[in-house]
Amino acid sequence: MTRAGASTFMGHPKGLFYLAFTEAWERFSYYGMTALLALFMVNQLLLPGHVEHIAGFSGFRAALESVVGPLSIQALASQIFGLYSGFVYFTPLLGGMIADRWIGQRNAVVIGALSMTAGHIAMTFDQSFLLALLLLVIGSGFLKGNISAQVGALYPPEDELRRTRGFVIFSTAINIGAVAGPLLCGVLAQVYGWHYGFGIAAIFMLLGLATYLYGYRYLPARVERRKFEGTRLTAGERRIVYALIAVMIITIFQSTAFYQVFNVNPIWIQQHVVLDIGGFRIPVPWFQSINSVSSVLCVPLVFWIWRCQAMRRREPDDLAKIGIGAWITAASNFILVAAIIASGGAPVHPIWPFLYSTGLGISFLYYWPTLLALVSRAAPAKVNATLMGLAFMSLFISNNLIGWIGGFYEKMTPAQFWAMHSAIAVCGGLLVVLFGRRLSRTLYRSPQ
Numbered sequence: 537m538t539r540a541g542a543s544t545f546m547g548h549p550k551g552l553f554y555l556a557f558t559e560a561w562e563r564f565s566y567y568g569m570t571a572l573l574a575l576f577m578v579n580q581l582l583l584p585g586h587v588e589h590i591a592g593f594s595g596f597r598a599a600l601e602s603v604v605g606p607l608s609i610q611a612l613a614s615q616i617f618g619l620y621s622g623f624v625y626f627t628p629l630l631g632g633m634i635a636d637r638w639i640g641q642r643n644a645v646v647i648g649a650l651s652m653t654a655g656h657i658a659m660t661f662d663q664s665f666l667l668a669l670l671l672l673v674i675g676s677g678f679l680k681g682n683i684s685a686q687v688g689a690l691y692p693p694e695d696e697l698r699r700t701r702g703f704v705i706f707s708t709a710i711n712i713g714a715v716a717g718p719l720l721c722g723v724l725a726q727v728y729g730w731h732y733g734f735g736i737a738a739i740f741m742l743l744g745l746a747t748y749l750y751g752y753r754y755l756p757a758r759v760e761r762r763k764f765e766g767t768r769l770t771a772g773e774r775r776i777v778y779a780l781i782a783v784m785i786i787t788i789f790q791s792t793a794f795y796q797v798f799n800v801n802p803i804w805i806q807q808h809v810v811l812d813i814g815g816f817r818i819p820v821p822w823f824q825s826i827n828s829v830s831s832v833l834c835v836p837l838v839f840w841i842w843r844c845q846a847m848r849r850r851e852p853d854d855l856a857k858i859g860i861g862a863w864i865t866a867a868s869n870f871i872l873v874a875a876i877i878a879s880g881g882a883p884v885h886p887i888w889p890f891l892y893s894t895g896l897g898i899s900f901l902y903y904w905p906t907l908l909a910l911v912s913r914a915a916p917a918k919v920n921a922t923l924m925g926l927a928f929m930s931l932f933i934s935n936n937l938i939g940w941i942g943g944f945y946e947k948m949t950p951a952q953f954w955a956m957h958s959a960i961a962v963c964g965g966l967l968v969v970l971f972g973r974r975l976s977r978t979l980y981r982s983p984q
Contacts, residue, residue: 547698548690548698548701548702548705549690549691549702549754550751550754551686551690551751551754551755551756552687552690552702552705552706553751554747554748554750554751554754554755555683555686555687555706555748555751555755556705556706556708556709557709557744557747557751558645558683558744558745558747558748558751559683559706559709559710559713559744560709560710560712560713560744561713561740561741561743561744561747562649562652562679562713562741562744563709563710563711563712563713563714563717564713564714564716564717564720564737564740564744565652565656565713565717565737565738565740565741565744566624566652566672566676566713566714566717566737567713567714567717567718567824567828568716568717568718568720568721568722568733568736568737568740568821569656569659569672569717569721569733569734569737570621570798570824571717571718571721571722571798571802571821571824571825572721572722572725572730572733572734572821573617573620574613574614574617574798574799574800574802574803575802575803575806575820575821576725576730577609577612577613577616577617578609578610578613578803580730581662581665582609582612582613583609586662589662589663590662590663590665590666591663591664591665591666591667592666593665593666596666597612600612600615600616604940604943607943608946610803610942610945610946611942611943611945611946614799614800614938614939614940614942614943614945615939615940615942615943616669616939617798617799617938617939617942618799618935618936618937618938618939618940618942619936619939620669620672620673621795621798621799621931621935621938621939622931622932622933622934622935622936622939623673623932624672624673624676624680624931624932624935625676625680625928625929625930625931625932625935626677626928626929626932627673627674627676627677627678627680628676628677628679628680628681628682628924628925628928628929629677629681629922629925629926629928629929630677630925631644631648631677631678631679631680631681631682631925632681632682632685632922632923632924632925632926633922633925634678635678635681635682635685636919636920636922641682641683641685641686641689641755641756642686642752642755642756644678644679644682645678645679645682645683645686645748646745646748646749647675647678648674648675648676648677648678648679648680648682649675649679649741649744649745649748650675650745651671651672651674651675651678652671652672652675652676652679652741653675653738653741653742653745654671654675655667655668655669655670655671655672655673655674655675656668656672656734656735656737656738656741657735657738658671659672659731659734659737659738660731660734660735660738661731680925680928681924681925681927681928682924684706684908684912684924685912685920685924686755686756687702687703687706687908687912688703688908688909688911688912688913688920688924689756689912689920690702690756693913696909696913699909699912699913700905700906700909701839702909703905703906703908703909703912704835704838704839704901704905706905707831707900707901707904707905707908708831708832708835710828711828711829711831711832711897711900712828712832713740714824714825714827714828714831715825715828715829715832716825717737717740717825718821718822718823718824718825719821719822719825720736721733721734721736721737721821722819722820722821722822722824723819723822724736725819725821726817726819769916769918769919773916775978776914776915776916776978776979777915777916777919777923779914779975779978779979780910780911780914780915780923780926780979781926782971782975783855783858783907783910783975783979784907784926784927784929784930785930786858786862786964786967786968786971787858787862787903787904787907787930787964788930788933788934788937788964789862789960789961789963789964789967790861790862790865790866790899790903790960790961790964790965791930791931791934791935792934792937792938792941792957792960792961793865793866793869793957793958793960793961793964794865794896794899794900794934794961795931795934795935795938796938796941796942796957797824797827797892797893797896798824799938799939799942800938800942800945800953801823801824801889802820802821802823802824803945804945804950804953805820805823805889806820808876808883808884808950809883809884809885809886809888809889810883810884810885810886811886813886818886823886823889823890823893824893826889826890826893826894826897827893827894827896827897827900828897829894829897830893830894830895830896830897830898831897831898831900831901832897834897834898834901835901838898838901838902853976853980854906854907854909854910854976854979855968855972855973855975855976855979856968856972857902857903857906858902858903858906858907858968858972859964859965859968859969859972860902860903861899861900861901861902861903861904861906862899862903862961862962862964862965862968863961863962863965864895864896864898864899864902865895865896865899865903865961865964866958866959866961866962866965867895867958868891868892868893868894868895868896868899869892869954869955869957869958869961870954870955870958871888871891871892871895872888872889872892872950872954873951873954873955873958875888876949876950876951876954877951907927908924908927910979911923911924911927912924914979941956941957944956
């Protein structure tokens with residue numbers, strides 16, 4: 537059988553670039569909408585005169601408050617954001633299982649793109665807000681893990697170096713979309729209104745689907761399985777699966793500290809950062825593009841660092857890179873703590889959230905594409921897409937945590953709030969120091 541990615545471009549399978557551009561459009565729509573969501577809820581949707589129009593919202597709020605207690609508008613918005621962004625990363629586990637067993641990765645991605653397009657359209661109306669979130673969650677479940685699994689399936693199992701580079705290229709496309717989305721959606725929302733920002737996200741989701749269909753012939757229909765493999769994992773394969781799950785659990789700490797940039801951070805910026813510069817008011821969603829700009833621009837630098845380290849045989853292994861990502865995340869959050877303390881209660885200069893987001897972008901390069909490449913390489917073929925979905929499950933946990941933790945924002949000082957996030961990321965770095973070598977030995981050992 538000819539590998540779908542056999543035709544190459546710039547040393548990588550052509551299918552990689554179709555997948556990368558598809559993900560760029562999809563991320564444009566996702567991050568554009570996400571950049572508006574918390575601000576939209578706090579500043580308009582959840583206020584009297586609007587919240588009454590949301591279909592089914594009174595029952596939803598009652599159910600939520602029966603679990604977590606009474607919620608202020610900000611805390612309620614944080615919980616909704618955490619649930620939405622969390623389930624966006626939970627459903628890829630189910631989508632991966634469905635693709636593995638029945639419909640294949642290509643069909644799953646098409647279904648996911650259509651559902652997400654419908655969700656973005658529904659977001660333009662207050663009444664269908666909860667339906668919109670549901671459609672986006674379902675669509676993401678079919679699309680996320682399956683498109684990532686296809687990236688890994690383009691490369692031979694032994695080609696670890698090109699696969700890791702391929703995932704960084706793929707992640708760069710993610711960040712290009714994540715840069716453009718908040719910029720365009722943010723300015724449209726500020727100038728014309730919230731729903732224009734949400735509407736443009738639907739258009740770009742359709743462009744992502746068109747790109748994917750155009751490159752269909754270059755993509756693997758399924759993650760390849762060896763014919764002699766049965767349905768059960770060997771003892772060696774089970775050890776690898778357990779080790780991968782342990783790595784995913786470790787990354788929950790830096791993901792929790794990282795993803796608060798999309799939830800409480802824009803509210804903090806709106807309240808405590810100088811936004812009027814030279815007669816121009818900076819749209820708050822623009823700050824959410826900065827970590828993605830950093831990830832894109834720093835790719836050559838990170839590759840150069842890794843290449844120099846490899847020449848001296850000192851390139852960190854995958855676990856060490858994930859640990860470095862945790863420490864950079866901790867340092868980035870501490871930048872906000874230092875800025876808040878130095879300001880003495882005055883509004884903070886925008887350079888500080890800029891540096892915070894820049895650091896997060898570099899941390900993302902170190903830990904997230906590395907985790908995806910590790911899962912793609914090490915996971916047994918029969919559960920490859922399922923484990924890729926499970927990697928996104930770690931983001932389900934961390935995003936639900938940011939929703940819950942965000943509820944403490946009004947109960948703490950800003951310095952305490954961001955110091956807490958720095959400490960959370962430090963925990964991830966310490967776990968890599970303690971267990972990284974043992975996990976690496978398991979993951980780089982051939983399964984028996």
